[in-house]
Amino acid sequence: MAAYLVRRVVGMVVLLFLLSVTVFVLFNLLPGDPARLTCGKACTPQIIEANRHRLGLDQPVLTQYTNFVKGIFFGRTFSEDSPEPIICHAPCLGYSYNRHQQVLAAIADAAPVTFWLAVGAFLIWIVVGISMGILAALNRGSWVDRTIMGISLIGYSMPSFFIGLLLIFFVIIRFNWLPFPSYVSPFDNPIQFLQTMILPWIVLAVLNAAFYMRLTRNQVLEVFGDDYIRTARAKGLPERVVVVKHALRAGLTPIVTAAGLDLAYLLGGAIISENIFNLPGLGSLAVGSVLNSDLPLITGITLVTATIIIFANLVVDLLYAVIDPRVRVG
Amino acid sequence: MISDGVITDSEVMRREAALDRQFLTVNDLAVAFPTEDGLVRAVDGVSLSLEKGKTLAIVGESGSGKSVTAQAIMGLVNRKAAKVTGEIWLDGQELVAMPDDDVQALRGDEMAMIFQDPMSSLHPFYRIGDQIVEAIRAHRSMGRSFARREALEMLRHVGIPAVERRIDAYPHQLSGGMRQRVMIAMALINSPDLLIADEPTTALDVTVQAQIMELIQSLQAEFGTTVILITHDLGIVADVADEVAVMYGGRIVELGPTRAIYDNPEMPYTLGLLSSIPRMDRDPNKRLDPIRGNPPSPIKLPKGCVFQPRCNYFERVPGGRCFTERPELLEAELDHSVRCHIPHEERQQIANDVLHALTGGPTPL
Known part of the structure; x- marks a missing residue:
């Protein structure tokens, strides 16, 4: 029974890992620029680039994914170099720049x-x-x-x-x-x-x-x-x-x-x-x-x-x- | 036409006395299921009686109505799906007209039943001890721990080893023979007067079959239980039954003491059954002699004798009565009734020839 339970829990973890990869890949394959969506109509390319950097979207996809996973286990900080950094404690599922709220x-x-x-x-x-x-x-x-x-x-x-x-x-x-x-x-x-x-x-x-x-x-x-x-x-x-x-x-x-x-x-x-x-x-x-x-x-x-x-x-x-x-x- | 034998006054008295002693009497029992294809007459006009403590074997092929007869006695035939008529007298109480709740109170208490497949007959999700305790407490107000002690005692009595451990086992953890012992323990736990065993050994290993039959017999002797044994195994019947009822097409076609049925079978169907079993005293070079054809459809029974399409001897009856007239179950000898148009002497002649041909002598029991 214990062995069965362990097997099932390991399976769960693997499944969640695969799922997170899938979701993340889809996220990046989707058309549209996430950074563009962070500000409204009065947007300048400078603001977009600044937001891109603040949200870490300028990083390679793999780095973004490892940051995301790290965030779940250890927490992470968004816009570190800005005057108001957003500290997201573990388990951090990300930051909604649309709602200005942690996910x-x-x-x-x-x-x-x-x-x-x-x-x-x-x-x-x-x-x-x-x-x-x-x-x-x-x-x-x-x-x-x-x-x-x-x-x-x-x-x-x-x-x-x-x-x-x-x-x-x-x-x-x-x-x-x-x-x-x-x-x-x-x-x-x-x-x-x-x-x-x-x-x-x-x-x-x-x-x-x-x-x-x-x-x-x-x-x-x-x-x-x-x-x-x-x-x-x-x-x-x-x-x-x-x-x-x-x-x-x-x-x-x-x-x-x-x-x-x-x-x-x-x-x-x-x-x-x-x-x-x-x-x-x-x-x-x-x-x-x-x-x-x-x-x-x-x-x-x-x-x-x-x-x-x-x-x-x-x-x-x-x-x-x-x-x-x-x-x-x- | 009345019986071939002559009934004397002393015989009449003997019978009346016997009738008083009858523990179970079934009168003209019929069970019919209306279906989309027509009315299925599973049991049609069965009458029999049995003294207390005796064993009646009901023998027949699948679909002959033997199980339905048993279930009708137990009140297990769904009244919404079937029409049950006739009378069933158990120890002075009539069961067919009795309200369902009253029959339910008798079930498992006065009369109990064990079934063919002990694996599927025990609930797979409950411990065997709990299933027996449930049977006790359905009829007697008794504390759980007392009931459990009684269940334990009964399980030991039916020969289950290490009962203290086994009582908490689930059915799937036991062997087939052990499961049937549990079923027997559960059936006998409230000391019923009538035990119906519906093919109790058919699903078991050959080595276990004899043990289970011996157990049933010894418990029967101990508790004085009346037993109805339903089977198609004529070998078992010869050993345990006092009376035999041979069923075909929902009717009893031959009824009598076991010895009479084996020594002087008269109905061609009984004869066919007896000649289709392998026996040690037979000529081993001869093939077994199965009854040709198939059992009749219970929806469209033959018009005359139900067995006629499979009978080898219907030509011996003049006027083609086997095609047009249902034979009655008539007493051919003392307590031995046969449902056949062929005259008594001629039937005896046929039986002699057939049994002789098989063994070179009369069939020993």
Whole structure:
């Protein structure tokens, strides 16, 4: 188990290294001059060259990359020879000359918003998706099953921006049931937090719950045909125990895989929902950085998001061993 | 047409007394599954009875309805997917009309079942000890640690070595024979009166098969359990069963004491089964004699005798009744019933010829 863990962590590091190289290469291959983007319309070639030097963009690509990696581990200082040097402590992901902010700080500001958005939506869709999936499986072929699968199909086919805009129009604009979304931390103003988050949670949950209904239904139906379910019934267990403790447990593996990766994906930023609901999360930050060609920020967000997803993969794989004793080795 | 034998008054009394002793009685049991292709009559009019402590073997090919019969008795047939009719009397209680919750309470307590493949029949994610504890606590309110102690005792009883360690093993950590012992321990943990063993040795190594059968027999003797053994292995049947029911196409085609079935098989299908097993006392140069053709589709059963398309002797019945008329299960001899249009004496003659040709003498048990 320990050896397996070490192997996986080493693999993660290698993957992140390759990813950082890729992102960096793409960064330099992209058309456009990053230094040109550091100042607005009233730009002179002198200012551009000065900025180029301050940001280290006049260095060879390889040096830029080693500086970037060094920054992650040891920190670095931008515009060292200017009167106001920018000290970026480790782990330094770079400096956004567009926002005049360190990349890590920008990400740290946006991350909690995305975190709450992802976790809230995740809880809703897991609970709704799995329970409706079980309900459909237990009533296979009946109107309950058909209704749930119909809802699932509708939820699955409606684009999230469409559901989002519908909700905003009716719930907020037309009926005034909720105020316009404006994000606050749940610790500062829990009520406004809930009022802001409930609609984006629903939008994200609808799409994913539709998928988990189907997945759970299929898993439970598949497992229902297995011999150990018949054994559980032969023991005289109540049907509720047979379904939850025996069938659902056995069918859980693919659900956990999907859930882990979907949550990780969402933690990287829900681009559409964040933008529709005006949430300053990672998704909005990513879109803003792309629109502004803010390359250091794009690099930083890409690396952070990738790290979350790679880490989630590891967690999911480790969870297999918790769920299925046959996977445990030694 | 009634029985070929004459039933005397004393015989009638003997039977009435026997009927009172019957522990399990199945009357005209039918299980039908509606499918898109038509109604699948998996079991069609099965009647049998069994005294307490005895062993009944249900023999037949795959798809003959023997497993479905067993599952119907256990109440394991999905009532949403299948129509179950007839009567099943277990120790004075009728099960077919009984509410699901009441049957569930009997399952695992009064009646228990073990299955063909012990690997897939145990839940792969739970420790075997916990699975047995679950079976105990489904029927008796008992503390976890007490239940565990009882599980430990039962596992030791079914011959699992190093139980203290094995009780926390997962099924995949045990061999096939050990897993089947666990299944047996789990089935017998609440001392059921009826144990149904559905091909309990089919998935096991030949060397382990005999051990498992011996275990079932010794536990049966110890607890006084009534056993229904479902199998297609006629070799096992001869050793353990008191009664044999041969099933074909969802019906019982021959029913009687084991010795009668082996010594005087009358239904051509039983005869075919007996002549298709390899035996030490056979002429080794002769080929085994399989039954030609395939089992009938349960959706489109033949109109007359269900076995007729595979039968070698239907020409002996005058008027082509085998094509037009379903034969009844009728008593040919004492307690020995046969479902066949061929007259009794002629069947005996056929059986004699066939068995003689195989061994040069009557088949010894």
